[in-house]
Amino acid sequence: xxxxxxxxxxxxxxxxxxxxxxxxxxxxxxxxxxxxxxxxxxxxxxxxxxxxxxxxxxxxxxxxxxxxxxxxxxxxxxxxxxxxxxxxxxxxxxxxxxxxxxxxxxxxxxxxxxxxxxxxxxxxxxxxxxxxxxxxxxxxxxxxxxxxxxxxxxxxxxxxxxxxxxxxxxxxxxxxxxxxxxxxxxxxxxxxxxxxxxxxxxxxxxxxxxxxxxxxxxxxxxxxxxxxxxxxxxxxxxxxxxxxxxxxxxxxxxxxxxxxxxxxxxxxxxxxxxxxxxxxxxxxxxxxxxxxxxxxxxxxxxxxxxxxxxxxxxxxxxxxxxxxxxxxxxxxxxxxxxxxxxxxxxxxxxxxxxxxxxxxxxxxxxxxxxxxxxxxxxxxxxxxxxxxxxxxxxxxxxxxxxxxxxxxxxxxxxxxxxxxxxxxxxxxxxxxxxxxxxxxxxxxxxxxxxxxxxxxxxxxxxxxxxxxxxxxxxxxxxxxxxxxxxxxxxxxxxxxxxxxxxxxxxxxxxxxxxxxxxxxxxxxxxxxxxxxxxxxxxxxxxxxxxxxxxxxxxxxxxxxxxx
Amino acid sequence: xxxxxxxxxxxxxxxxxxxxxxxxxxxxxxxxxxxxxxxxxxxxxxxxxxxxxxxxxxxxxxxxxxxxxxxxxxxxxxxxxxxxxxxxxxxxxxxxxxxxxxxxxxxxxxxxxxxxxxxxxxxxxxxxxxxxxxxxxxxxxxxxxxxxxxxxxxxxxxxxxxxxxxxxxxxxxxxxxxxxxxxxxxxxxxxxxxxxxxxxxxxxxxxxxxxxxxxxxxxxxxxxxxxxxxxxxxxxxxxxxxxxxxxxxxxxxxxxxxxxxxxxxxxxxxxxxxxxxxxxxxxxxxxxxxxxxxxxxxxxxxxxxxxxxxxxxxxx
Numbered sequence: 001x002x003x004x005x006x007x008x009x010x011x012x013x014x015x016x017x018x019x020x021x022x023x024x025x026x027x028x029x030x031x032x033x034x035x036x037x038x039x040x041x042x043x044x045x046x047x048x049x050x051x052x053x054x055x056x057x058x059x060x061x062x063x064x065x066x067x068x069x070x071x072x073x074x075x076x077x078x079x080x081x082x083x084x085x086x087x088x089x090x091x092x093x094x095x096x097x098x099x100x101x102x103x104x105x106x107x108x109x110x111x112x113x114x115x116x117x118x119x120x121x122x123x124x125x126x127x128x129x130x131x132x133x134x135x136x137x138x139x140x141x142x143x144x145x146x147x148x149x150x151x152x153x154x155x156x157x158x159x160x161x162x163x164x165x166x167x168x169x170x171x172x173x174x175x176x177x178x179x180x181x182x183x184x185x186x187x188x189x190x191x192x193x194x195x196x197x198x199x200x201x202x203x204x205x206x207x208x209x210x211x212x213x214x215x216x217x218x219x220x221x222x223x224x225x226x227x228x229x230x231x232x233x234x235x236x237x238x239x240x241x242x243x244x245x246x247x248x249x250x251x252x253x254x255x256x257x258x259x260x261x262x263x264x265x266x267x268x269x270x271x272x273x274x275x276x277x278x279x280x281x282x283x284x285x286x287x288x289x290x291x292x293x294x295x296x297x298x299x300x301x302x303x304x305x306x307x308x309x310x311x312x313x314x315x316x317x318x319x320x321x322x323x324x325x326x327x328x329x330x331x332x333x334x335x336x337x338x339x340x341x342x343x344x345x346x347x348x349x350x351x352x353x354x355x356x357x358x359x360x361x362x363x364x365x366x367x368x369x370x371x372x373x374x375x376x377x378x379x380x381x382x383x384x385x386x387x388x389x390x391x392x393x394x395x396x397x398x399x400x401x402x403x404x405x406x407x408x409x410x411x412x413x414x415x416x417x418x419x420x421x422x423x424x425x426x427x428x429x430x431x432x433x434x435x436x437x438x439x440x441x442x443x444x445x446x447x448x449x450x451x452x453x454x455x456x457x458x459x460x461x462x463x464x465x466x467x468x469x470x471x472x473x474x475x476x477x478x479x480x481x482x483x484x485x486x487x488x489x490x491x492x493x494x495x496x497x498x499x500x501x502x503x504x505x506x507x508x509x510x511x512x513x514x515x516x517x518x519x520x521x522x523x524x525x526x527x528x529x530x531x532x533x534x535x536x537x538x539x540x541x542x543x544x545x546x547x548x549x550x551x552x553x554x555x556x557x558x559x560x561x562x563x
Numbered sequence: 564x565x566x567x568x569x570x571x572x573x574x575x576x577x578x579x580x581x582x583x584x585x586x587x588x589x590x591x592x593x594x595x596x597x598x599x600x601x602x603x604x605x606x607x608x609x610x611x612x613x614x615x616x617x618x619x620x621x622x623x624x625x626x627x628x629x630x631x632x633x634x635x636x637x638x639x640x641x642x643x644x645x646x647x648x649x650x651x652x653x654x655x656x657x658x659x660x661x662x663x664x665x666x667x668x669x670x671x672x673x674x675x676x677x678x679x680x681x682x683x684x685x686x687x688x689x690x691x692x693x694x695x696x697x698x699x700x701x702x703x704x705x706x707x708x709x710x711x712x713x714x715x716x717x718x719x720x721x722x723x724x725x726x727x728x729x730x731x732x733x734x735x736x737x738x739x740x741x742x743x744x745x746x747x748x749x750x751x752x753x754x755x756x757x758x759x760x761x762x763x764x765x766x767x768x769x770x771x772x773x774x775x776x777x778x779x780x781x782x783x784x785x786x787x788x789x790x791x792x793x794x795x796x797x798x799x800x801x802x803x804x805x806x807x808x809x810x811x812x813x814x815x816x817x818x819x820x821x822x823x824x825x826x827x828x829x830x831x832x833x834x835x836x837x838x839x840x841x842x843x844x845x846x847x848x849x850x851x852x853x854x855x856x857x858x859x860x861x862x863x864x865x866x867x868x869x870x871x872x873x874x875x876x877x878x879x
Binding site for chain 2: 069073074077143144147149151152157208242243247248249282283285286287288290291303306313314315316317318325326330332333336337339340341343344345347348349351352353361364365368369372373374376379380381382383384385386387388389449453454456458460462465466467513531
C-alpha cells in the first residue's frame with residue numbers, strides 16, 4: 001500500500017473490506033451514493049423518454065393521413081407540448097446529469113461528488129418536477145408548445161392550469177439542474193486525482209464542466225421569465241402584455257436567451273461521450289485533444305450570443321438579424337472542428353465495430369446533417385421560408401435525436417458493463433442500432449421536404465394536397481421503426497442484467513479511470529487512487545503492468561479485482 | 564503532447580487519392596442532379612409568385628450547393644475511414660495525437676465557407692427586401708408613408724409608390740384592409756380570409772395581430788413575417804400573373820391554428836379596380852345602413868330617457 005505512489009509499483013484494483021451493498025427500496029430512497037443517484041437519474045429519465053416517445057407516436061399516427069380525426073386539436077396540441085417539454089427537461093438534460101453523476105467522480109478518481117446530499121436533492125426535485133407536470137394530464141395539460149409563447153400563455157388565452165404546471169416544472173427541474181451543475185463544477189474543480197491537471201481531464205469531464213457552467217448562466221434567466229409569466233397570469237402584472245406596457249417579444253428574448261444555450265447543454269455532454277468512445281474503439285488517441293476541449297469552451301461562449309436566430313421572422317431591426325446570423329455562423333466553426341477531429345480520430349485507427357462505436361459513428365453522420373441545416377437556418381432570408389415549418393422540426397431532431405440520443409445510446413452500450421458488471425448483448429445492440437438509424441432517417445429526412453413544401457409545425461391536420469400525404473406517411477412508418485429500435489435496447493438491458501456475460505473491470509481496454517475499479521464499483525469507488533500521468537491513465541497502467549510481467553516482478557500480473 | 568506529423572492524408576498512396584477524387588466527382592454529379600429542376604419539389608422552398616420568393620430560392624440553392632459539397636466530403640471521408648481502417652489481424656493503429664497544420668487548415672477552411680455565405684447573403688439581401696416599382700401598366704397607387712417607430716425594416720419601392728394593405732391576425736382568421744388615405748379607418752375596404760390584389764403592382768403589407776402572435780406566410784410569395792401584438796411587421800410581394808396563392812398561419816396561435824388559412828388572389832389591375840369599387844360601394848351602403856340604424860336607436864333612446872322611469876328616489 002505504501003509504495004503505490006512510486007513509479008515502480010503496479011497499480012492494482014483493490015477493494016478492501018467491501019461491505020455488501022445495502023438492499024431494499026429504503027436504501028435507494030435514502031442514498032447519497034453518486035452511483036446509485038446516477039442510476040436513479042438514468043432509469044427515471046429513460047422512463048420519461050419512453051413517455052415522450054409514445055406521445056410522438058400518437059402524433060405521427062394523427063399525421064399519417066391527411067385530415068385525420070384520430071386526435072382532437074386540443075389533444076394534439078397537448079401532446080406536442082408534453083413531448084417537447086418531456087424530451088428536453090425530463091430526458092436529455094437530466095440523463096446527461098445521470099451519466100455525469102455516475103461517471104464523473106469515477107473518471108476523475110474521486111470517491112463521490114463534492115456535495116452528496118445536494119446531489120440526492122437534485123434527483124428528487126427532478127422527479128417531483130416530472131410528476132407535477134404529468135399530473136396536469138388529470139385536469140388540463142398545457143397546449144402552448146414547449147416554448148410557451150406569450151400572449152398565448154396569458155390568463156386570457158390559456159386560463160386552465162396546464163401552463164401553471166409547466167411553470168412549476170420549469171422551476172423544479174431548473175433548481176434541480178442548477179444544484180446539480182454547482183455540484184459538478186465543485187467536484188471537477190476540487191476532487192481530481194493527483195496529477196490530473198486541466199490538460200489531462202477526460203473530454204467527457206470537460207463537456208460536463210462546460211454543461212454545468214452553461215446551466216448556471218442560462219437557468220436563472222428562464223426561472224425569472226417563468227416567474228414573470230406566473231405573475232402576469234395570476235397577479236395582474238403586464239410584463240408580456242402590450243396593452244399594459246409590456247411586450248410579447250420580451251418573452252421570446254428571455255426564453256431563447258435560455259433556450260439556445262439549452263440546446264448546447266443537451267448536446268455538449270453527448271459530444272463528450274463520443275470523444276470517449278471513438279478513441280477506445282479506434283485504438284488510437286483522440287485527434288486534437290486540446291482543439292476539442294477548446295472548441296467546447298468556444299461553443300459555450302457563442303451559445304450565449306445566438307438566441308435571436310430563433311426570432312428572425314419577428315419584427316426586429318436589421319442589425320439584430322445580421323448580428324445573429326454572423327454569431328450563428330461563428331458557432332458552426334468550433335462545431336465543425338469537433339466533427340473533423342472525430343473523423344480524424346478514426347483515420348488510420350483499427351476500428352472495432354462495437355455497438356457503442358456504431359452509435360458514435362451514426363451520431364457523426366447524422367449530426368453533420370443537423371449542423372448543415374443549421375447553417376441554412378442561420379441565413380435569415382432563407383430562415384424566413386424555413387422557420388416554424390417541418391424543416392425546423394427535422395433540423396432539431398437531427399441535432400437532438402441524431403445528436404444527443406445517439407450519443408446517449410453510445411453511452412449506454414459503452415458504460416453498461418461498468419454499471420451492472422455484465423455485458424449487453426452485442427447482437428441485439430447492433431439490431432437496435434440498425435433499426436434506430438434507419439427509422440430515424442426515414443422519419444426525419446423527409447420532414448425537410450415536408451417543410452419546404454409549406455407545412456408548418458404544430459398543426460394537427462393538413463390538407464390532401466400534392467405529395468404531403470405520402471411524405472407524412474413515410475415519416476410515420478419511420479417513427480415506428482425508430483421506436484422498435486429503442487424497444488430492442490430496452491429488452492437488451494433487461495435481459496443482460498441477469499444473463500449478460502460477466503464484464504470484469506475493463507472489458508473494452510479503455511482509457512479513463514472509471515475502468516480502474518470493479519464492475520460495478522464498490523461504494524467508495526477506489527481503495528487506491530492512482531497518480532495520473534496522461535490523458536489516458538488506463539493505458540499507462542496497462543503498459544506498466546505489461547512491463548512488470550515481462551521483468552517477472554512479483555506483483556500481481558494483471559489488474560484483477562480482489563475483494 | 565508528442566505529435567507525429569509525417570503520415571497524414573497528403574502522404575498517402577495513389578489509390579487513396581483516387582478514392583478521394585471519385586468521392587469528389589460523385590459529389591459534383593450529385594450536385595448537378597440537385598440543381599436540375601426535376602426534383603425541385605424535394606429540395607427547394609416554394610417560389611414563383613413574387614421576386615422576393617424567387618431570390619430567397621436562389622439564395623437557398625447557393626447554400627444547398629455549398630452544403631452538399633461539405634456533406635459529401637465529410638461523409639465520404641467518414642465512410643472511407645470506417646471501411647479502410649476497420650480492425651484486422653495485423654493492423655496496428657497509428658498513435659497520432661493531432662496535426663496542428665491540418666487543424667488550423669480546416670478551421671480556416673470552415674471560416675472561409677461561412678464568410679462566402681455571409682457575403683452572398685448581403686449581396687442578395689437588397690433583392691429580397693426592397694421591392695421594385697410597380698409596372699407601368701400596374702394599378703395606380705399612392706405614396707407609402709414611412710411608419711414611425713417601427714422596429715422592423717419597412718420595404719418601400721424606389722419611387723415610393725405601392726399599394727398598402729393592412730394585415731391583421733386574429734384567432735383564427737386573417738383580416739385585410741386597404742387604407743384609402745383619409746384618417747378614418749372605418750370606411751376602408753376590408754376583407755377576411757382572401758386577400759385580393761392587383762397583378763404587376765407592388766403590394767406592401769403592414770402586419771399586426773390583435774390577440775395572440777400569428778405568422779403571415781404564403782410560401783410562393785416570400786417568407787414568414789410574425790404578427791405580434793403591439794408591433795408592426797412588414798413584407799411585400801409583386802405578382803406578375805393572375806392566380807391564387809395559399810398559405811397558413813405559421814406561429815402556434817391556439818387550438819385551431821391548423822385551420823387559420825391565408826390566401827391571396829391576384830387579379831388584372833382593371834379587374835381589381837372593379838372588385839375594389841364594388842367593395843367600396845358595399846361598405847358605403849353598409850355604413851349608410853348602420854348610420855341610419857344608429858341614429859334611429861339614438862332617437863329611441865332619447866325618447867326613452869324623456870319619459871320618467873319610475874325613479875322615486877329622484878324626487879326631492
